[in-house]
Amino acid sequence: MKRFFLNILFSLLPLFCFAIVKYDEGRLQIDGIQLLQDKDNPNDYYYIPQYPRVAQKEDGSLEILCLKYVGTGGAATNGGVFHALIEFTLPNKLIEILQDKLKTVAGGAARIAGAVPIQQAVKDGEAGLASFQVVSSILRDNTFAKSIITSGFAPFLPGSKAAISARLSQEGATLLFETLKRPTSDVSIALSGYYEAVVKAYNAEVIAESKMVYTHFSRVFNKQEGYTKDEIRNVTDKLIRDQVIKVQSFDRGASLNVSTKDMDNILNMVTDKLIDVMFDPTKGWAKDPERVASVGQNQIPMRQERGFFGQLFAGTGNQEYVSDNQFVVKDIKDERLNRFYLNLSKSTTIKVPVYTSGNIAFLMNNLEGKERDKYFGTVNLDDPDFQMRDINVQVDGAFSEAFGEIFNFVSLNFRKAYNNGQSDVTKDVVFDRKAVEAGNVLQHVLYPRLGLQKFDWLNYEYRISWSLKGKNKSIDGQWMKANGNAIALVPPFVKKTIEVDADRGFFKEKNVMSASVRFLAIVQGEAVVQKTLVLRASDTEVTSKVALFCDPGETLGYQVTWHTKEGDKKEDIKVLDQDYLILVPRI
Template sequence: MKTIITHVKTTTSKRIFTWIVCSFFLIQGLEAQVILDSQNKVNISLDDGVEITLFGKAKTRNNRFSSEYYYLPTNLHLSKREDGTPEFLFLKYTSENRVDAGGAQGALMHFLMEWGLSSEQKAEAQEKLKEKIKELNKNRGSKYRGVRNPVIVGAADVTVEDGKSFRIISSVLTDEGIAKVVASGNASPIEGNKIAVAAKLDKTAAQLLAATFEENRSITDVSIELSFKYNVLFPAVDGKIVIDWKKIEKTFEKFESRYSHNDRDTKSGSDDRYSYSEVDSIYNAVVESKAVDFQIDKNTTDDETADKIVESFMNVFTEALTDRDTDSRPTPPSEEEKAQNPNARYGSRYIYNRTKAEKRFQRVREVYHLKYRTAVPKYMPLTGNLGSWYDAVKDNPKCIGNINLNDPFFEHRDINLILDIEAENMFGQEVNYVTINIRKKRNQGNDFEDQVTIDRNYLKEKGIRAALTYARGEDKNPETYHYKMQWSLRGGKLFPENPEWIVGDWEGVTLATPITPRLIELEADLDELSSNDIVRVTAAIRYYKFGQEVETNIPLTVSKEQALIPLTIFTDRDTKGYAYRLIYTHKKEGKLALPWETKINDNYIYASVPEEFQDTESELVKEAKKAGKEVINTVKDSVLDKFKDLIKGNDENN
């Protein structure tokens, strides 16, 4: 007789906010991505205090442990120039005149940081890994016995969520009344890549920040948090997960009706913010209503594996119906969060996404089988505080200083151009280089003009920041400078063909590409496809890229036993969505193409099989079969014209 685990709750998983399961089979099969083995995990500590988490490379065909290990992002630190100088600047300035007489007082702060291990740290980590594996193998029945000559290959493949992977936590820097911050848009998923932060502080902000730097405080006011996502592979088990969306909806309605969110609403007023404790209350209510039912055969699955699957499912459940709250105001971690992560400095907060929820509630009931090895996304924060960084540079005159703005030297001004981290990652993929032209009109004499070109070699040698020096001379024109940028795309095309001049800012200009990555995920129930004689389903995606309509296909093949296929496309930054249609490959009927639809601010496509497909003589099948025969002939036809107002509509019309 089988023993079934129903409504499994562990000390870890029961504290995770759960809203959805449809993303459970997320991010499998990225061709160049190394998937990590959830069970082959090793933690080590270096002599300098750096903590390292290592995962072995997953073997997709069996559960044996690999000897190849990859480390998660760690060791956030200041970058250094070739001469070893830390790339950190805290410059307090003043002028002879009082502020009310046209003078200035304040400070500038600019630093570059990166994550990853040095060559010395990697060598030490390699030796400690060997010792750790040797120690683990002393236990009888250890799964590490198959690990021979373990080696650290490098950093794990991680991804970042656009606009939500990098935040500055500071009561000073986030006060727009006294400080202005220019920062790289996202955390870098690549070890050693630099992330830039620059800030201009007024007198009050400069004094407050200097006090936390210079008066032996235990921690400064400025902390950095980077957020990463990585994938771990879990073993296949004999079991399933049953979701009753109607019960989940009713449970939430009861909670919402008796809970008051005072001053917690977002700007739109429709989506609510929740603390970690509030999320825990909602989850407990969902479990008590038996809306989520885990049924795992204990005769074929050990307790540890079952618990990890449930725990990971709960994490995904949280992410699928909520957005992470990236508000920079920190909240202390709850006791549950501290238990999960002893080094946690800040608590998690979530924004309930009503649009996502309503789409899920429409599904009524779903069953997910766990018989396939499943890649599950995990999320991790990497934090750092400027306190220790400042201590290492406080006596370095190249990093810390005071200036008087009446010095004639400061009649020169630097124009800072900072490449967005998202743009940096596109070099070599979509972009060859970007050229920036600078123009500053003078009230007498020749205008100042200059330009700089940033390509992969420039990034390698100088990083993501470019600076042009403008000599003021006798110029008394108070106007700022103007700039225009032109991108060289893969294939040699220039975009835009005729760039316009844009007013610049003396604090710096962030250079963002006209396109942005969009991760599209196609998911289907493999058993449902097979039972309907469908061997493949393809999502044809139409979208605007550099102003042109292009098409990309995402195929999901039943025989590959991969329930979800992710694919990153690059769409114009000013578009809100794309058009798509599903094309089913039927064993007998051939290709069956459905009509085009739109997706607005939604990157998830679920390919359910229409009920009409069970009757091969239905009108839908006839129309789909006809459209399927014309797929190749209609590739060049415009699809987006009839959806243009929707896809390129103003945000005000959302």
């Protein structure tokens, strides 16, 4: 079980390790792009993208949307939507080009290992400078941009993207999209972060060299025999000593807040010991080599010597040389070379800030046809899926005046059939006597379009029912097809307005106190008394008007009753075929 977890740990270890690059050495720049060398592998290089750019999908299309919308309420409901995804990387094609050029500059084994791991800018554990910021006078203006939302974090991790979304006013959409036609638009993205890099805090180099060359050359020629001696001697003995010590160091520990005292102590100890070794003549590098003796006088035999008795009686005298012919040559070269090299180095990691900005320069003019429609468009908010139609339903004004005299109410049954899998929309509208008398003769029926694309979405059906006073049965009309935006509720009767005139002078002359007129009409095939009008002798108005209803093609009738002090006199029912009726007492 432990081995299993260890295997998992080691397999996931590369996911948590970030590459550390060098800062002060191994840096390359190709086509304006910085390449930093890996700390451990000199063949691996990491690139720093130049600037943030609009993200791309795998098919190469850009992840940006510029949409205008047109509402039904004028400028207040018009506007636009701007949405873009931002990434901080290099396109694959550009990385392939860099790879080829890198091999030319740094050798065939060099390769691009990826992007430099950049991290969010933080300060004391809290958010520091904004790591992702939109720079735009249009998007930052409340007049042009109604709202703007950003993801807030910079897209530094591989494959990560930042998002911008803004809802624009009509003026803001027009102005912003116009800038997108230019080489530089009004939308820029600013990123800030840092990456960790290795830098040398301390470096010391000690180079020492001691060279000693000892040369000896001796040549002796000697020929002697009898009393003759010839000798030639040539002796050269030479010693050359050359010693050099070089110490170089630089220390920026104070600026990097790194302690380098231990390195100075090591350097001092090494240099002191090295000086002792180099210049000690007894056992160090400066010790002289053993000298070579040349052929000396005592090495060649001289004259012969007499014996003891001969020296005693005759003295030494001039004796013959010892016969000896010699030719001696000594050519010796002793060369000693001592070298010492020491490099003391101490490194640390620093946080290198990264500040960069990129402009969303997306030239609309370079796009045509379908390619342009992928990113730019205009939408009508009167969308078929959401569009509503308003049908006005109104009681005919010609009948509203006398509505309560003949009707209880009128109802409308509304039906909209879609035939595309959607349920029918049905509505009921009712006008009663009180509503009509109060002047509420208009109501509305709304139904949605629900995605219907053809003109037939305007078609609908309706049926009208009239409830007559004193009748248990209503007048139900047939289902009617229509496509207009208004329905007039017209009763299935003919309206006739009758003007009644009576001379009040005749009333006094004939002692008529009043007269009552009953109006009869054929309604639904039945004769009914529809209205009664009373005329009095004391009335100040001479004429009166009466509105009557009857079936189409039918005539009206009336019957007059005269009321006098002597009694009532009822006339026969008469046909009313005119719109004007004058009453003259015939008593």
